[in-house]
Amino acid sequence: MAQSRPKINAWDKSPIMKERYQAILADLDGTVNRGELLIDGVQGVYSRLTANGVRWLFLSNNAQKMAEDLAKKLSDLGLDVTSEQVINSASALISSLEKDHAGARVMVLGAPKLIRGIQTAGAVIEKDPLKTDIVVVGMDTGLTYEKIKLAYLAISHGALFWATNLDPLFPVPGGFHPGAGVVVASVATAAGPPDRVFGKPQTDMANLALDRLQTPRESCLVVGDRMDTDILFAKKARMDSALVLTGATSRRNLGEYDYSPDYVLDTIVDIETLFD
Numbered sequence: 001m002a003q004s005r006p007k008i009n010a011w012d013k014s015p016i017m018k019e020r021y022q023a024i025l026a027d028l029d030g031t032v033n034r035g036e037l038l039i040d041g042v043q044g045v046y047s048r049l050t051a052n053g054v055r056w057l058f059l060s061n062n063a064q065k066m067a068e069d070l071a072k073k074l075s076d077l078g079l080d081v082t083s084e085q086v087i088n089s090a091s092a093l094i095s096s097l098e099k100d101h102a103g104a105r106v107m108v109l110g111a112p113k114l115i116r117g118i119q120t121a122g123a124v125i126e127k128d129p130l131k132t133d134i135v136v137v138g139m140d141t142g143l144t145y146e147k148i149k150l151a152y153l154a155i156s157h158g159a160l161f162w163a164t165n166l167d168p169l170f171p172v173p174g175g176f177h178p179g180a181g182v183v184v185a186s187v188a189t190a191a192g193p194p195d196r197v198f199g200k201p202q203t204d205m206a207n208l209a210l211d212r213l214q215t216p217r218e219s220c221l222v223v224g225d226r227m228d229t230d231i232l233f234a235k236k237a238r239m240d241s242a243l244v245l246t247g248a249t250s251r252r253n254l255g256e257y258d259y260s261p262d263y264v265l266d267t268i269v270d271i272e273t274l275f276d
């Protein structure tokens with residue numbers, strides 16, 4: 001009887017770390033940049049690892065801008081990035097609309113750029129709650145009671161409730177402002193929790209990243225500054241993760257979570273040590 005062959009773990013054959021990670025999925029604010037400033041040294045590590053064949057994608061929960069706007073912002077700050085290298089919660093939401101809900105009638109509580117992106121995906125922007133198929137809620141600086149009411153009525157008449165992300169805060173120079181999670185909560189208080197959330201820690205962006213990279217998830221390293229979004233996202237997506245301490249988390253916060261990153265690094269520049 002033929003003996004079954006022992007399984008060989010590909011990693012055991014290649015203990016050299018650089019063969020283990022072929023792609024970096026990096027968060028933006030707090031990780032690559034802080035507001036309008038790049039983290040010190042990020043350009044160097046980006047260009048050296050890129051030259052060595054490592055591929056970079058940048059993943060942001062921000063749905064106030066489209067991927068191309070975020071790529072342009074990074075390029076303006078001095079990091080030469082194409083729009084194909086950026087995925088945000090709006091990209092994931094729009095991709096799902098295009099794939100599974102073509103021609104849907106969508107009510108949007110969100111930024112003008114998100115509304116245009118949804119239109120470009122072939123959806124119809126709807127204001128009548130009785131005709132709405134999907135209510136999309138994101139960061140909406142023009143939020144009114146009327147909008148909350150129409151969203152509630154649409155959902156209570158059977159429309160799906162989609163949220164871009166649940167971030168309670170977003171960073172601004174010198175601190176934070178209330179984020180999309182606050183807008184989602186105002187609708188959810190009346191209508192119940194959203195049916196879908198597209199931002200981290202949910203894994204829609206990971207699936208989009210894997211599609212784009214055509215790389216196994218074991219070869220991807222997630223880098224981010226938040227435990228409850230970035231590191232939890234990596235855990236759910238079954239990818240390795242590195243927490244950086246340039247943003248929302250400090251070493252003393254780590255014990256507050258029942259999961260942990262694979263690496264804790266002072267800054268994203270230190271990921272280069274994982275590729276030596």
Ligand SMILES: [Mg+2]
Nearest residue numbers: 027029030225
């Ligand atoms: Mg961040």
